[in-house]
Amino acid sequence: MVKPRTRRDDRASIILDAAESLIRRSGTRTLTIDAVATEASLSKGGVLHHFASKDALISALAERKLKEVKEDIARHEAEQVPGPSALPLALIAHARQVYADEEGFPRALLLASAENPEAFAGFNAFLGERLAGFEKIERCPGIGAALVFSTLGLLITRTLGFHSMEGPQLERLFDGLEKVARSVTEAEIPPDSCGRE
Known part of the structure:
Protein backbone atom coordinates (compact mmCIF):
# COMPACT_ATOMS: atom_id res chain seq x y z
CA MET A 1 0.00 0.00 0.00
CA VAL A 2 1.33 3.42 -0.95
CA LYS A 3 1.73 5.72 2.01
CA PRO A 4 -0.24 8.94 1.43
CA ARG A 5 1.84 12.09 1.33
CA THR A 6 1.50 14.38 4.29
CA ARG A 7 1.36 18.16 4.17
CA ARG A 8 4.93 18.12 5.47
CA ASP A 9 6.03 15.96 2.51
CA ASP A 10 4.26 18.34 0.14
CA ARG A 11 5.87 21.41 1.68
CA ALA A 12 9.35 19.85 1.53
CA SER A 13 8.76 18.93 -2.11
CA ILE A 14 7.63 22.48 -2.92
CA ILE A 15 10.81 23.83 -1.31
CA LEU A 16 13.02 21.40 -3.24
CA ASP A 17 11.23 22.27 -6.49
CA ALA A 18 11.83 25.96 -5.80
CA ALA A 19 15.52 25.36 -5.06
CA GLU A 20 15.91 23.30 -8.23
CA SER A 21 14.24 26.05 -10.26
CA LEU A 22 16.68 28.63 -8.86
CA ILE A 23 19.69 26.41 -9.62
CA ARG A 24 18.49 25.78 -13.18
CA ARG A 25 18.14 29.52 -13.82
CA SER A 26 21.24 30.86 -12.11
CA GLY A 27 23.33 28.11 -10.55
CA THR A 28 24.07 27.70 -6.86
CA ARG A 29 25.26 31.28 -6.40
CA SER A 41 6.05 31.61 -1.71
CA LEU A 42 6.91 30.63 1.87
CA PHE A 51 15.90 22.39 5.89
CA ALA A 52 18.06 23.89 8.63
CA SER A 53 20.69 25.25 6.25
CA LYS A 54 21.71 25.67 2.62
CA ASP A 55 23.88 22.54 2.98
CA ALA A 56 20.88 20.55 4.21
CA LEU A 57 18.89 21.78 1.22
CA ILE A 58 21.66 20.82 -1.22
CA SER A 59 21.94 17.38 0.42
CA ALA A 60 18.20 16.86 0.03
CA LEU A 61 18.34 17.96 -3.63
CA ALA A 62 21.24 15.58 -4.31
CA GLU A 63 19.47 12.75 -2.51
CA ARG A 64 16.29 13.32 -4.55
CA LYS A 65 18.20 13.47 -7.86
CA LEU A 66 20.26 10.38 -7.05
CA LYS A 67 17.08 8.53 -6.07
CA GLU A 68 15.66 9.30 -9.52
CA PRO A 88 26.65 -1.92 -17.39
CA LEU A 89 23.95 -2.14 -20.06
CA ALA A 90 21.45 -0.44 -17.74
CA LEU A 91 23.87 2.37 -16.97
CA ILE A 92 24.67 2.78 -20.68
CA ALA A 93 20.91 2.96 -21.46
CA HIS A 94 20.49 5.58 -18.73
CA ALA A 95 23.47 7.55 -20.07
CA ARG A 96 22.04 7.51 -23.61
CA GLN A 97 18.79 8.87 -22.23
CA VAL A 98 20.21 11.70 -20.11
CA TYR A 99 23.49 12.58 -21.83
CA ALA A 100 22.32 15.88 -23.31
CA ASP A 101 19.54 16.64 -20.82
CA GLU A 102 19.44 18.99 -17.85
CA GLU A 103 22.92 20.40 -18.32
CA GLY A 104 22.63 23.28 -15.85
CA PHE A 105 21.01 21.59 -12.87
CA PRO A 106 23.22 18.48 -12.61
CA ARG A 107 26.40 20.53 -13.04
CA ALA A 108 25.52 22.95 -10.26
CA LEU A 109 24.25 20.17 -8.03
CA LEU A 110 27.34 18.01 -8.62
CA LEU A 111 29.66 20.89 -7.75
CA ALA A 112 27.66 21.88 -4.69
CA SER A 113 27.34 18.27 -3.51
CA ALA A 114 31.07 17.62 -3.81
CA GLU A 115 31.44 19.49 -0.52
CA ASN A 116 28.79 17.28 1.04
CA PRO A 117 29.85 13.63 0.46
CA GLU A 118 27.08 12.17 2.65
CA ALA A 119 24.61 13.21 -0.07
CA PHE A 120 26.04 10.40 -2.21
CA ALA A 121 25.86 7.66 0.44
CA GLY A 122 22.70 6.02 -0.93
CA PHE A 123 24.01 5.98 -4.49
CA ASN A 124 27.38 4.64 -3.31
CA ALA A 125 25.62 1.78 -1.51
CA PHE A 126 23.50 1.06 -4.62
CA LEU A 127 26.60 0.82 -6.85
CA GLY A 128 28.66 -1.03 -4.25
CA GLU A 129 26.04 -3.73 -3.87
CA ARG A 130 25.91 -4.36 -7.61
CA LEU A 131 29.66 -4.16 -8.16
CA ALA A 132 30.24 -6.71 -5.39
CA GLY A 133 28.12 -9.21 -7.31
CA PHE A 134 30.21 -8.91 -10.48
CA GLU A 135 33.13 -10.95 -9.18
CA LYS A 136 30.92 -13.98 -8.62
CA ILE A 137 29.52 -14.10 -12.14
CA GLU A 138 31.96 -12.41 -14.54
CA ARG A 139 34.02 -14.57 -16.85
CA CYS A 140 36.62 -11.79 -17.02
CA PRO A 141 36.67 -10.02 -13.62
CA GLY A 142 36.99 -6.26 -13.80
CA ILE A 143 35.31 -5.63 -17.16
CA GLY A 144 31.87 -4.89 -15.72
CA ALA A 145 33.26 -2.45 -13.14
CA ALA A 146 35.42 -0.80 -15.82
CA LEU A 147 32.32 -0.30 -17.98
CA VAL A 148 30.31 1.10 -15.08
CA PHE A 149 32.99 3.62 -14.15
CA SER A 150 33.68 4.50 -17.81
CA THR A 151 30.01 5.32 -18.30
CA LEU A 152 29.84 7.30 -15.04
CA GLY A 153 32.99 9.17 -16.09
CA LEU A 154 31.43 9.98 -19.45
CA LEU A 155 28.36 11.46 -17.73
CA ILE A 156 30.31 13.37 -15.07
CA THR A 157 32.79 14.90 -17.52
CA ARG A 158 29.89 15.91 -19.79
CA THR A 159 28.06 17.42 -16.82
CA LEU A 160 31.16 19.42 -15.89
CA GLY A 161 31.49 20.68 -19.46
CA PHE A 162 34.77 18.92 -20.28
CA HIS A 163 33.33 17.58 -23.54
CA SER A 164 30.15 17.44 -25.55
CA MET A 165 29.65 14.83 -28.25
CA GLU A 166 26.75 14.68 -30.63
CA GLY A 167 25.27 12.60 -33.43
CA PRO A 168 27.25 9.74 -34.95
CA GLN A 169 30.28 10.20 -32.70
CA LEU A 170 28.16 9.82 -29.56
CA GLU A 171 26.19 6.88 -30.99
CA ARG A 172 29.43 5.06 -31.90
CA LEU A 173 30.68 5.55 -28.35
CA PHE A 174 27.51 4.15 -26.77
CA ASP A 175 27.38 1.31 -29.32
CA GLY A 176 30.99 0.42 -28.47
CA LEU A 177 30.26 0.40 -24.74
CA GLU A 178 27.23 -1.84 -25.31
CA LYS A 179 29.27 -4.23 -27.47
CA VAL A 180 31.88 -4.62 -24.73
CA ALA A 181 29.15 -5.02 -22.08
CA ARG A 182 27.47 -7.79 -24.07
CA SER A 183 30.79 -9.55 -24.66
CA VAL A 184 31.41 -10.13 -20.95
CA THR A 185 28.68 -12.78 -20.92
CA GLU A 186 29.55 -14.56 -24.14
CA ALA A 187 30.19 -18.19 -23.33
CA GLU A 188 32.88 -18.47 -26.01
CA ILE A 189 35.30 -16.19 -24.14
CA PRO A 190 38.12 -18.51 -23.16
CA PRO A 191 39.25 -18.03 -19.55
CA ASP A 192 42.87 -17.50 -20.66
CA SER A 193 41.85 -14.46 -22.75
CA CYS A 194 41.00 -12.53 -19.56
CA GLY A 195 44.64 -11.98 -18.65
CA ARG A 196 44.57 -14.48 -15.79
CA GLU A 197 47.27 -17.08 -15.35
Whole structure:
Protein backbone atom coordinates (compact mmCIF):
# COMPACT_ATOMS: atom_id res chain seq x y z
CA MET A 1 0.00 0.00 0.00
CA VAL A 2 1.33 3.42 -0.95
CA LYS A 3 1.73 5.72 2.01
CA PRO A 4 -0.24 8.94 1.43
CA ARG A 5 1.84 12.09 1.33
CA THR A 6 1.50 14.38 4.29
CA ARG A 7 1.36 18.16 4.17
CA ARG A 8 4.93 18.12 5.47
CA ASP A 9 6.03 15.96 2.51
CA ASP A 10 4.26 18.34 0.14
CA ARG A 11 5.87 21.41 1.68
CA ALA A 12 9.35 19.85 1.53
CA SER A 13 8.76 18.93 -2.11
CA ILE A 14 7.63 22.48 -2.92
CA ILE A 15 10.81 23.83 -1.31
CA LEU A 16 13.02 21.40 -3.24
CA ASP A 17 11.23 22.27 -6.49
CA ALA A 18 11.83 25.96 -5.80
CA ALA A 19 15.52 25.36 -5.06
CA GLU A 20 15.91 23.30 -8.23
CA SER A 21 14.24 26.05 -10.26
CA LEU A 22 16.68 28.63 -8.86
CA ILE A 23 19.69 26.41 -9.62
CA ARG A 24 18.49 25.78 -13.18
CA ARG A 25 18.14 29.52 -13.82
CA SER A 26 21.24 30.86 -12.11
CA GLY A 27 23.33 28.11 -10.55
CA THR A 28 24.07 27.70 -6.86
CA ARG A 29 25.26 31.28 -6.40
CA THR A 30 21.62 32.42 -6.07
CA LEU A 31 20.65 29.56 -3.79
CA THR A 32 19.99 31.15 -0.43
CA ILE A 33 17.30 30.33 2.10
CA ASP A 34 15.72 33.74 1.43
CA ALA A 35 15.68 33.19 -2.34
CA VAL A 36 14.18 29.70 -1.94
CA ALA A 37 11.51 31.06 0.40
CA THR A 38 10.58 33.74 -2.14
CA GLU A 39 10.55 31.24 -5.01
CA ALA A 40 8.36 28.83 -3.01
CA SER A 41 6.05 31.61 -1.71
CA LEU A 42 6.91 30.63 1.87
CA SER A 43 8.44 32.38 4.82
CA LYS A 44 12.13 31.95 5.57
CA GLY A 45 11.09 30.19 8.78
CA GLY A 46 8.93 27.80 6.75
CA VAL A 47 11.96 26.78 4.68
CA LEU A 48 14.19 26.50 7.75
CA HIS A 49 11.59 24.30 9.43
CA HIS A 50 12.25 21.67 6.75
CA PHE A 51 15.90 22.39 5.89
CA ALA A 52 18.06 23.89 8.63
CA SER A 53 20.69 25.25 6.25
CA LYS A 54 21.71 25.67 2.62
CA ASP A 55 23.88 22.54 2.98
CA ALA A 56 20.88 20.55 4.21
CA LEU A 57 18.89 21.78 1.22
CA ILE A 58 21.66 20.82 -1.22
CA SER A 59 21.94 17.38 0.42
CA ALA A 60 18.20 16.86 0.03
CA LEU A 61 18.34 17.96 -3.63
CA ALA A 62 21.24 15.58 -4.31
CA GLU A 63 19.47 12.75 -2.51
CA ARG A 64 16.29 13.32 -4.55
CA LYS A 65 18.20 13.47 -7.86
CA LEU A 66 20.26 10.38 -7.05
CA LYS A 67 17.08 8.53 -6.07
CA GLU A 68 15.66 9.30 -9.52
CA VAL A 69 18.91 8.10 -11.14
CA LYS A 70 18.94 4.89 -9.08
CA GLU A 71 15.32 4.16 -9.98
CA ASP A 72 15.98 4.75 -13.67
CA ILE A 73 19.07 2.53 -13.67
CA ALA A 74 17.19 -0.19 -11.74
CA ARG A 75 14.34 0.00 -14.29
CA HIS A 76 16.79 -0.43 -17.18
CA GLU A 77 18.55 -3.22 -15.28
CA ALA A 78 15.26 -5.12 -14.87
CA GLU A 79 14.84 -5.01 -18.66
CA GLN A 80 18.18 -6.80 -19.22
CA VAL A 81 18.95 -10.50 -19.23
CA PRO A 82 20.25 -11.26 -15.70
CA GLY A 83 24.02 -11.55 -15.55
CA PRO A 84 27.20 -9.51 -15.39
CA SER A 85 26.27 -7.31 -18.34
CA ALA A 86 22.91 -6.20 -16.85
CA LEU A 87 24.22 -3.28 -14.77
CA PRO A 88 26.65 -1.92 -17.39
CA LEU A 89 23.95 -2.14 -20.06
CA ALA A 90 21.45 -0.44 -17.74
CA LEU A 91 23.87 2.37 -16.97
CA ILE A 92 24.67 2.78 -20.68
CA ALA A 93 20.91 2.96 -21.46
CA HIS A 94 20.49 5.58 -18.73
CA ALA A 95 23.47 7.55 -20.07
CA ARG A 96 22.04 7.51 -23.61
CA GLN A 97 18.79 8.87 -22.23
CA VAL A 98 20.21 11.70 -20.11
CA TYR A 99 23.49 12.58 -21.83
CA ALA A 100 22.32 15.88 -23.31
CA ASP A 101 19.54 16.64 -20.82
CA GLU A 102 19.44 18.99 -17.85
CA GLU A 103 22.92 20.40 -18.32
CA GLY A 104 22.63 23.28 -15.85
CA PHE A 105 21.01 21.59 -12.87
CA PRO A 106 23.22 18.48 -12.61
CA ARG A 107 26.40 20.53 -13.04
CA ALA A 108 25.52 22.95 -10.26
CA LEU A 109 24.25 20.17 -8.03
CA LEU A 110 27.34 18.01 -8.62
CA LEU A 111 29.66 20.89 -7.75
CA ALA A 112 27.66 21.88 -4.69
CA SER A 113 27.34 18.27 -3.51
CA ALA A 114 31.07 17.62 -3.81
CA GLU A 115 31.44 19.49 -0.52
CA ASN A 116 28.79 17.28 1.04
CA PRO A 117 29.85 13.63 0.46
CA GLU A 118 27.08 12.17 2.65
CA ALA A 119 24.61 13.21 -0.07
CA PHE A 120 26.04 10.40 -2.21
CA ALA A 121 25.86 7.66 0.44
CA GLY A 122 22.70 6.02 -0.93
CA PHE A 123 24.01 5.98 -4.49
CA ASN A 124 27.38 4.64 -3.31
CA ALA A 125 25.62 1.78 -1.51
CA PHE A 126 23.50 1.06 -4.62
CA LEU A 127 26.60 0.82 -6.85
CA GLY A 128 28.66 -1.03 -4.25
CA GLU A 129 26.04 -3.73 -3.87
CA ARG A 130 25.91 -4.36 -7.61
CA LEU A 131 29.66 -4.16 -8.16
CA ALA A 132 30.24 -6.71 -5.39
CA GLY A 133 28.12 -9.21 -7.31
CA PHE A 134 30.21 -8.91 -10.48
CA GLU A 135 33.13 -10.95 -9.18
CA LYS A 136 30.92 -13.98 -8.62
CA ILE A 137 29.52 -14.10 -12.14
CA GLU A 138 31.96 -12.41 -14.54
CA ARG A 139 34.02 -14.57 -16.85
CA CYS A 140 36.62 -11.79 -17.02
CA PRO A 141 36.67 -10.02 -13.62
CA GLY A 142 36.99 -6.26 -13.80
CA ILE A 143 35.31 -5.63 -17.16
CA GLY A 144 31.87 -4.89 -15.72
CA ALA A 145 33.26 -2.45 -13.14
CA ALA A 146 35.42 -0.80 -15.82
CA LEU A 147 32.32 -0.30 -17.98
CA VAL A 148 30.31 1.10 -15.08
CA PHE A 149 32.99 3.62 -14.15
CA SER A 150 33.68 4.50 -17.81
CA THR A 151 30.01 5.32 -18.30
CA LEU A 152 29.84 7.30 -15.04
CA GLY A 153 32.99 9.17 -16.09
CA LEU A 154 31.43 9.98 -19.45
CA LEU A 155 28.36 11.46 -17.73
CA ILE A 156 30.31 13.37 -15.07
CA THR A 157 32.79 14.90 -17.52
CA ARG A 158 29.89 15.91 -19.79
CA THR A 159 28.06 17.42 -16.82
CA LEU A 160 31.16 19.42 -15.89
CA GLY A 161 31.49 20.68 -19.46
CA PHE A 162 34.77 18.92 -20.28
CA HIS A 163 33.33 17.58 -23.54
CA SER A 164 30.15 17.44 -25.55
CA MET A 165 29.65 14.83 -28.25
CA GLU A 166 26.75 14.68 -30.63
CA GLY A 167 25.27 12.60 -33.43
CA PRO A 168 27.25 9.74 -34.95
CA GLN A 169 30.28 10.20 -32.70
CA LEU A 170 28.16 9.82 -29.56
CA GLU A 171 26.19 6.88 -30.99
CA ARG A 172 29.43 5.06 -31.90
CA LEU A 173 30.68 5.55 -28.35
CA PHE A 174 27.51 4.15 -26.77
CA ASP A 175 27.38 1.31 -29.32
CA GLY A 176 30.99 0.42 -28.47
CA LEU A 177 30.26 0.40 -24.74
CA GLU A 178 27.23 -1.84 -25.31
CA LYS A 179 29.27 -4.23 -27.47
CA VAL A 180 31.88 -4.62 -24.73
CA ALA A 181 29.15 -5.02 -22.08
CA ARG A 182 27.47 -7.79 -24.07
CA SER A 183 30.79 -9.55 -24.66
CA VAL A 184 31.41 -10.13 -20.95
CA THR A 185 28.68 -12.78 -20.92
CA GLU A 186 29.55 -14.56 -24.14
CA ALA A 187 30.19 -18.19 -23.33
CA GLU A 188 32.88 -18.47 -26.01
CA ILE A 189 35.30 -16.19 -24.14
CA PRO A 190 38.12 -18.51 -23.16
CA PRO A 191 39.25 -18.03 -19.55
CA ASP A 192 42.87 -17.50 -20.66
CA SER A 193 41.85 -14.46 -22.75
CA CYS A 194 41.00 -12.53 -19.56
CA GLY A 195 44.64 -11.98 -18.65
CA ARG A 196 44.57 -14.48 -15.79
CA GLU A 197 47.27 -17.08 -15.35
